[in-house]
Amino acid sequence: MEKPxxxxxxxxxxxxxxxPDEKLVVARRKHFYVLLxxxxxxxxxxxxxxxxxxxxxxxxxxxxxxLITSIITAIIASLSISAKIVADWYFHFYxxxxxxxxxxxxxxxxxxxxxxxxxxxxRCTEIDVKINGIIHxxxxxxxxxxxxxxxxxxxxxxxxxxxxxxEIGTILGDEFAxxxxxxxxxxxxxxxxxxxxxxxxxxxxxxxxxxxxxxGR
Amino acid sequence: MNYLIPLLHxxxxxxxxxxxxxxxxxxxxxxxxxxxxxxxxxxxxxNLLRINAISSAVGVIIISFLFFLNI
Numbered sequence: 001m002e003k004p005x006x007x008x009x010x011x012x013x014x015x016x017x018x019x020p021d022e023k024l025v026v027a028r029r030k031h032f033y034v035l036l037x038x039x040x041x042x043x044x045x046x047x048x049x050x051x052x053x054x055x056x057x058x059x060x061x062x063x064x065x066x067l068i069t070s071i072i073t074a075i076i077a078s079l080s081i082s083a084k085i086v087a088d089w090y091f092h093f094y095x096x097x098x099x100x101x102x103x104x105x106x107x108x109x110x111x112x113x114x115x116x117x118x119x120x121x122x123r124c125t126e127i128d129v130k131i132n133g134i135i136h137x138x139x140x141x142x143x144x145x146x147x148x149x150x151x152x153x154x155x156x157x158x159x160x161x162x163x164x165x166x167e168i169g170t171i172l173g174d175e176f177a178x179x180x181x182x183x184x185x186x187x188x189x190x191x192x193x194x195x196x197x198x199x200x201x202x203x204x205x206x207x208x209x210x211x212x213x214x215x216g217r
Numbered sequence: 218m219n220y221l222i223p224l225l226h227x228x229x230x231x232x233x234x235x236x237x238x239x240x241x242x243x244x245x246x247x248x249x250x251x252x253x254x255x256x257x258x259x260x261x262x263x264n265l266l267r268i269n270a271i272s273s274a275v276g277v278i279i280i281s282f283l284f285f286l287n288i
Contacts, residue, residue: 015254063222065283066229072276073229073236080236080243083269087247090262091254106254108246109239 022099025175026168029093030161031141038085046078094159096172098179101146101157117157122148124176129169144169146176226284233277240270 017024050071057067084107091106103115124146131142142165146157162168244266 061221061225063287065287066222066225069226069229069280069283072280073233076233076236076273076276079269079272080240083240083266084243086262087243087266091250104254106250108250109243 016095016102016104017097019097019099022097024095024097026096026171027093028159028162028168030089031139031163032089033135033139033141034161035085035089039082042078042081042085046074049074049078094162096175098175103157115157117148119176119179125149127169127173127176129165131165140164142166144172146172223284223288226280226287230277230280230284233273233280237270237273237277240266240273244270 053067053070053074057063057070088107088110091104091108093104095102095104098119100119101117103113105111105113126145126147128145128147129142130145131137131140136142141161141163144159144162144165146159148155148157159165159168247263247266
């Protein structure tokens, strides 16, 4: 087992890791790069707003105090929105333990979402790592798509914009294989074949008709 | 035109007060979330949130001062 990957301190998550013998494997939040477009947009919007106020209160409705007031208000608003964007990013993270996967998205004052997948209740069929674009390649950012085969339907769990997706994908693959005992289980077709051969030898089949898919093998 | 400038002053003051109120509650909520999720904000991020709330308060004081100066 490789060394666990965190960008959190290991002493945290005692309130999240509640199952017996649950151990933390990976704890990650999205890369800081994902914040940049939103922050740049806010800064650009604030700049446009300040420029508009400057034009309005310098030429149309001349008032020095109103100009200062409006600029201060625009700065306060843009700083508050930026702080909210950063805090939302900070409280959105993925935690993988040897028992489950948890996605926590907490926007203080606004919303709280917690998505929990128990690894014992699902079968992981596929782990895809996707890195798109030059910037993502350079910064080593990508998505990890984990496909689960649930009793009723197939579902995907996506880790968006994670740093070191290849390394984490490998760790997740190992961990899920261990958690669901896939490594030790024989493939489903080998069970069927063995049963057919056993029934042939005993000549006491519990079924009336047995049709071999590949006769003679 | 005479009443427009004080009205705009009041409007900006209300907006700044709303953001100040939001920032103060937000810092408290972030503290609560940090305790609940046991995820510590870095000192820099925590200080930035507090500085943001304090700067909003300073901004509101300046705006109110300008408003009363203009009346």
